[in-house]
Every structure is written in structure tokens, then in C-alpha cells.
Amino acid sequence: MIGRRGSKEEMKMTEGKQITLVSVRGPYGDEAPFTLIRLAHAAKEKGITVNFFNYLDSTLIGNGNQAPKEYPSVGKLFSDVLKKGLKNPKADAIACIKCTESRGVTKTQTEGVVIGGLYDLAEWIAESDKTILLG
Amino acid sequence: MSKKVNIIVTQPPYGKEEVFGAIPLAATQSAADNEASITLVSGAVHAVVTGQQTGYGDVARWDKNIPPLENEIKNNLDLFDFYVLDRDLQKRGITDGEIIEGIKKTTISELTDRILESDVTLVL
Numbered sequence: 001m002i003g004r005r006g007s008k009e010e011m012k013m014t015e016g017k018q019i020t021l022v023s024v025r026g027p028y029g030d031e032a033p034f035t036l037i038r039l040a041h042a043a044k045e046k047g048i049t050v051n052f053f054n055y056l057d058s059t060l061i062g063n064g065n066q067a068p069k070e071y072p073s074v075g076k077l078f079s080d081v082l083k084k085g086l087k088n089p090k091a092d093a094i095a096c097i098k099c100t101e102s103r104g105v106t107k108t109q110t111e112g113v114v115i116g117g118l119y120d121l122a123e124w125i126a127e128s129d130k131t132i133l134l135g
Numbered sequence: 136m137s138k139k140v141n142i143i144v145t146q147p148p149y150g151k152e153e154v155f156g157a158i159p160l161a162a163t164q165s166a167a168d169n170e171a172s173i174t175l176v177s178g179a180v181h182a183v184v185t186g187q188q189t190g191y192g193d194v195a196r197w198d199k200n201i202p203p204l205e206n207e208i209k210n211n212l213d214l215f216d217f218y219v220l221d222r223d224l225q226k227r228g229i230t231d232g233e234i235i236e237g238i239k240k241t242t243i244s245e246l247t248d249r250i251l252e253s254d255v256t257l258v259l
Contacts, residue, residue, distance in 0.1 A: 022257060024152075024153065024156065024259055055156060055160070056152050056153075056156045057152070098159075117163075118159055118160055118162075118163040119163050119166050119167070121160070121163070122163050122164045122165075122166050122167035122169055123166075123167045125138050125140060125164070125167065125169055125255055126136055126137055126138055126167040126168065126169055127136070130255075131138075131255045131257070132257075133257040133258060133259065
């Protein structure tokens with residue numbers, strides 16, 4: 001159910017945990033970014049802190065001003081999940097600087113996306129309870 | 136807490152960016168005390184063939200060449216273990232003499248063990 005918070009028992013088991021979601025594919029090539037965002041909402045509803053690391057083409061997911069005519073804007077969906085994460089549980093996002101520079105999207109990332117690098121990902125992997133790569 | 140990070144790449148080099156992205160991803164792990172390895176499977180095994188030459192023609196027109204993956208691999212071999220799946224090399228007719236020195240051939244059974252032993256497995 002959309003927007004459902006986990007039960008008290010579920011929250012007890014998952015609250016305070018941290019998941020890192022790495023992605024590498026662009027926003028509209030396949031459905032993976034939608035799954036990524038849905039997964040992040042579900043994790044946050046269970047009290048889990050979410051770290052997005054956008055690598056390679058997925059740095060376009062967090063780019064602002066996306067206006068697809070026939071699809072939902074992945075940029076808007078991504079921005080919403082970040083905004084919802086201002087309080088606990090947090091949702092943070094880092095975009096790889098080498099990737100954003102090469103695609104010309106460093107300065108146009110949506111609010112909440114921090115420009116960083118692979119050293120940040122290494123730290124997130126070390127800190128997180130789980131790290132997965134999806135899309 | 137330091138983690139064992141097992142990176143598996145399935146996508147072929149040059150047409151796709153995954154192998155090129157996996158190398159710095161593995162190389163930076165030691166900064167957080169993580170221990171990384173890369174295993175190339177399926178079309179990604181082409182990345183370990185020696186004698187790679189890149190370039191689309193006139194450098195003046197193309198600004199700069201794409202760096203050959205062979206160099207990227209050789210420059211990072213001392214930072215992490217680099218494996219390639221033996222059967223996927225065989226399928227593509229790549230012989231031992233054509234493989235970059237320092238690359239370790241591995242079996243699907245050994246890869247399964249690495250997945251079980253790792254804290255994190257990332258598939259690109």
C-alpha cells in the first residue's frame with residue numbers, strides 16, 4: 001500500500017538501519033529508476049536511512065528540469081523522495097562528479113543532490129547495513 | 136566497518152561504460168578499508184584481451200581518444216584482485232596468451248564462493 005508506514009514490529013526491526021542504493025543507468029531507458037524510487041520510499045517507511053549513489057548515466061536521474069511528454073518525470077519523483085527525507089529517516093543523494101562533469105549536469109542537479117565521488121561511496125558501503133546496485 | 140566488495144561486470148567494453156566505471160569503483164574501496172575484487176563475465180571478458188587500440192580516426196577531429204581499457208586495468212592491478220570467468224573466455228575463443236598479465240582466471244564455483252563470502256555484491 002502506498003504511503004503505508006511499517007507496523008510497530010517491522011519498524012523495531014528495521015529502524016535506524018541504513019541502505020545504499022547504487023545506480024548506473026539513465027532515467028528513461030528502462031523501468032529501473034522507478035523501482036529504485038519505489039524501493040527508497042518503502043525503505044523510508046520502515047525507518048531505514050537511504051543513500052543514493054548516482055553513477056555513470058544515472059547522474060541524469062537527479063538532473064533538474066526533466067519534462068518528458070508521455071512519462072512521469074523521474075527527476076521530479078527523485079526530488080520528492082529526497083525532500084521527504086529531510087527528517088528521520090533521511091534520504092541522501094550523491095552524484096559522481098566525473099560523471100556529472102562529462103554529461104554537463106553538475107550545476108543542474110535537483111535540490112538535495114550533493115556532488116561527490118567514489119570515495120564517498122566507499123564510505124557509504126563501509127557504513128551501510130546493505131548496499132545494492134539496481135539499474 | 137570494512138566490507139568485502141565483490142563487483143561483477145557483465146557488459147562488454149567500449150560499447151558500454153560498465154567495465155570502465157567498475158575499475159575506479161573497485162580502486163577507491165581501500166580508502167574506506169573495504170576490500171574489492173572485480174570479476175568479468177559474459178561479454179565483459181573482452182576487456183582483458185591484450186593489444187587494445189582505440190581511436191576513431193583523425194585526432195584533430197575527435198579531440199581525444201578513448202583511453203584503452205587495457206591501460207586502466209594494468210594501472211590498477213596492484214589495488215585489487217581482477218578475475219575473469221574461464222568458460223566465458225573459452226566461448227569467445229580468447230586464449231591464455233591473449234590475456235593481460237596479472238588477470239586471474241576463475242571458475243563459476245569460485246565466483247559462487249566469493250559471492251557467499253562477500254558483504255556486498257554489485258552487478259554492473
